Amino acid sequence: MSLLDRKLLRDISTMRGQVVTISLVIAAGIAVFVASISTYDSLLSARDRFYLNARFPQVFVTLKRAPLSLLSQINEIAGIVTAEPRIVRELIVDSPASVLPISARMVSIQNGGDESLVRLHMRRGTAPLPGDAKSVAINEAYADASGIVPGDDIRILLNGRVQTFRISGTALSAEYVYSVKPGLPIPDDRLYATIWVDRSAVEAAFDLKGAFNDLVVFVAPGTDPQAVIAELDRLLEPYGSVGAIERRDQPSNRFLDDELNQQRVMSITIPFIFFGVAAFLLNVVLGRLVAAQREQIAALKALGFSAVPIGMHYIKLVAVIVLIGSLLGIACSVAFGEAMIAAYRGFFRLPVFTFELTPWSLVAGTAVSFAMASLGVLSAVRNVLVLPPAVAMRPVAPLRFRRLRLEGLMTAFGYTPQRMMIVRNLAGRPVRTALTVIGIAFAVPMVVLGLFWRDAIDHMIDVQFNLVERGNVAVTFPHPFDRGIIYDLARQPGVLAAEGQRIVPVRLRASQRSYLTSVIGLPTGSELRRPHDASLRPIDVSAEGITLTRRLAERLDVDLGQVVTIEVMEGRRLRRDLPVGAIVDELIGMASYMQMDAINQLTGEGDVVSAAALFVDPAALSDLLRRFKDLPVIESVAVKSYTLSSFMAKIAGLVFVSAGILTAFGIIIAVGVVYNSARIGLQERAWELASLRVLGFSGAEVSRILFSEFAFEIALGVPLGLLTSRAIISLIAQFHSNESFQIPGVIGPRTYAAAGLVVVLAALASAYVVRRQIDRLDLVAALKTRD
Incomplete structure (x- = not known):
């Protein structure tokens, strides 16, 4: 074993605490990077395999009733390979x-x-x-x-x-x-x-002998589904077609695509943030760690070692740390990915759905970690090697301290030598101070990134289920009924308020864009469903036009005052151009609204309703639901409490699995950064602190000087980190919105407090470890200098 290899083993043993914490930072970055990419690839491959084996079609049509004899004309449409009629x-x-x-x-x-x-x-x-x-x-x-x-x-x-x-x-x-x-x-x-x-x-039973009311179509590769849809709509319109849709708008596939898109975005944004921050901190920490061994590097050069073996020695140190971190990261990524897939299994029903590591992500994660760590180390080694050995082995020249303007302001608060030493050390080493502050600041968003999801979910529930949908029971009817049915429902025991709604399937068109959806007709002055704007102020549904949610307006690329063509997909299938009268903000789905009288006038079906929103006394809810089961006029009932429990079990449960793991990784990074900042600060200041002890300062006084500087850096870093968190979460929320859900960029006070507390607790724990190191400081060894 060579001299440098023995030194490597001694260094690893001496710095084992730092080696472990730096390895954990690497592991956290790699785990998030590898798990996010592999989870996306696993979900995508499971879906694609199922779609292929199941012969999943590209076009779907719902209609009233069409004869099976029409199938021959359907199969003659250019691009159609197979058409399957169903009931x-x-x-x-x-x-x-x-x-x-x-x-x-x-x-x-x-x-x-x-x-x-x-x-x-x-x-x-x-x-x-x-x-x-x-x-x-x-x-x-x-x-x-x-x-x-x-x-x-x-x-x-x-x-x-x-x-x-x-x-x-x-x-x-x-x-x-x-x-x-x-x-x-x-x-x-x-x-x-x-x-x-x-x-x-x-x-x-449904009077459909020799007929069908549903059609699925498989089109030839390379065929434009929109061309097929146009022909199907033309052919099937007389038979009550509500409009053909392509695969991307099929409800199950749309949500699955939204989740895949969100997972793809997550596999880019969140790992980029985690991995980028971890790599930056790794570069800074290892660079400072090597710079603290300046005299050792100079001694090796004086003994005849050239730059290459010295550089390789520190590359080996990096390799050991990165290897440990990579192995831990891969193990954590498998656990993270398995947890995510387990959560998805209760959400998406796929025949074969297992977590599979994506090989290139392992290689890329390890390579980037090694490259960033090596860059910081080699830069620090080079700064020493360019100096003559005799110069490099000397202690770093003392800083040229000078009286600061701040000192004059501090006299009012009590001038002491210790306080002046703290101020001058911080001001005299601006780069080191800035790097420490930045490192601490970057640690804070890592914790916030895991914790803010709880705030986002709570905000979604509050807005969608308390502000927008204010009723606690929703009822749908099998077909439109006279509005008088609402008065019948309102007289049911326990019903405190009842409002009718008219839900009509429509196709919205704006220029070349279109979207098949439903318009919700609300009564004037509706109280049980109230759309809101971005500032959470209630907005009345436009009396002269159509009201769109913001994401639907973006999908159609329209703004206030612009005209949207509404094609009613039932009844007389009328078409009308209406201006966008208002744009509202909702967090779930993409809805459109009109006043109920206006939509009924458009359909020409009279004063009818197809759904009702109710506010029911919770004590009478069970009895009312039992009565509803025996009423043939009610097709389905949705109870808000049941919907919320399902939401928490499905969406929120899936989010919280990921959030919990990200929080754990964020805490690891925060602790690793803070601990290494404190530990390297002691290593860099060992000579100065030993000198103070020799001059008569007690261990507590010396510790107070070091920790006061560190506390000042924490005091700057934490608020800066909280501001950075706000920007990062806003970016994440922007990228993670889709047609099914919009993740609000909301950070509550408890999340800010928790993130700051994590950093402060990490600092206190680090201070305890460093204080023990100061008490055990070998004054003779620390004061030795080589001339």
């Missing part, structure tokens, strides 16, 4: 065990689940065979939530009559990877099911 209906599951009505979507199959498009992936049992009118398959999520297994019976309300079916199996479908009840933003597997039946079981 799809929303219905109710009769479950005495459930307080709320259980909604379901029934989808017909005709090849025992091995369909030409949207083939079922059976998890247990089998799909109903052709001609079997007594069996059904149900989606796995509902089966798990309700405890149903193959062989059990399920009671379904079909066209006004309760029928009993035997469950033959549980299945997954690429069409319902994310299964959510229409009109709700959050899935609730307890209250929404997907049921697959053989066509023979439902075509007579």
Whole structure:
């Protein structure tokens, strides 16, 4: 073993505390980088495999009723490879065990689940065979939530009559990877099911024998889906088509795409911030660490070692630290990724969904860490090697202190030599002071980045479920009813307020952009649903035009006063140009609003409603829900408390898994930075502190000088870090918004306080360790100089 290798082992042993903390900083940066990229790749590959195996279509059409004989004309449309007609209906599951009505979507199959498009992936049992009118398959999520297994019976309300079916199996479908009840933003597997039946079981019940009301289409590669959609809309409009949509707007796929896009953004932004900060701090910390060994480097040069072996010696030190950090980081990234995939499994139903490390991210993370660390080390080594050995082995020349203007101001607060030493040391080494302050400042956002998600979720709930949607029960009807039904609901025991709504499917067009959605018609002076602006002020729905949420306006690229074409996709399918009368801010979904009288006038259906918002006395809620289950005029019921519990279990649960892990990594980085700043500060000041001890200063007085400087740097770094956090979170929120959700860039006082507290506690712990080092300081060794 060479002399330099023995020195390397001694250095690692002597600096083991710093080696461990620096390695943890590297590990945190690599773990976030590798786990985020690998989680995105794992989710993307799991989706793509399922879509390919399931023969997932590119175009979806919902209509009233069309004859099967029309299929030959559909197949003649240029670009269509396969078109699969189906029967799809929303219905109710009769479950005495459930307080709320259980909604379901029934989808017909005709090849025992091995369909030409949207083939079922059976998890247990089998799909109903052709001609079997007594069996059904149900989606796995509902089966798990309700405890149903193959062989059990399920009671379904079909066209006004309760029928009993035997469950033959549980299945997954690429069409319902994310299964959510229409009109709700959050899935609730307890209250929404997907049921697959053989066509023979439902075509007579819904008067669709020889007909279909749903169509899925697979188009040839390279074909523009919009061209196919235009032809399908033209052909199927007389049959009540509500407008064909392409794959990107299919509800399940849209949410899955949104999550993939958000995960992709997260795999770039958050790792970039974590990794960039970790790499910067690594560069600074190791650079200062090597600079503190100036005399050792000069001694090696005087003994005949050239620049290359000396440089390689410190590169080996970096390699050991980076290797330890990389191994820890890879282990942490696997744990992080597995936790994220486990959270996703309860959210997205995919047949094969496992965490797979992305090899290039491992190589890139380790290489960048090594490069940044080496850059800082070699720069510090070079600064020493350019000096003659005799010069480099001498202590660094004392700073040229001079009287500062600040000293004159300080006399009013009590002039003491110790305080002047603190001020002059900080002012006399501006670069070192600035680097320490910046390092501490960068540590703060790392903690905030993990903690702010709780503030964001709380803000989303408060805005969407308390300010915008003020009712606690939402009711939908199977078809529009006269507005008088609202007065009937208002007279129900326990109902304190009731407002009708008219929900109409429309296609919004602006220039070349279009979006298939629904307009929500609200009564004048609506109180149970009140749109708000960015300042959380309620906005009345425009009386002369249409009101859009900000993200929908951005999707259509329109602003206030500009004209939007509204194509009603039901009834007489009227079209009208309306100005954008108002733009509102909502955090969930992309809604549009009109006054209810205006939308009813547009559809020409009279004074009707299709949904109702209710405010119900919580004490009377259970009895009311039991009555609703027996009312055929009610298609579905959504209770805010159930929706919120599902939201917390699904969306918030997924977010908090990631946030908790990011918080842990942020704390590691903060502690590593603060500890190394304090520890290297002691190493750099050992000669000066030993001199003070020899001059008669006690250990406590010497510690007070060092810690006062460190406290000043903390006092500057923490507020600067909090300001930096505000900018970083705003950037993250901007990039993480999508069509399904908008993450608000909200940071609450508790998050700021927690982040600052973490840094302060890390500083106190570091001060304790450093104080013990000062008490054990070898004064003779520290004061020795080589001439």
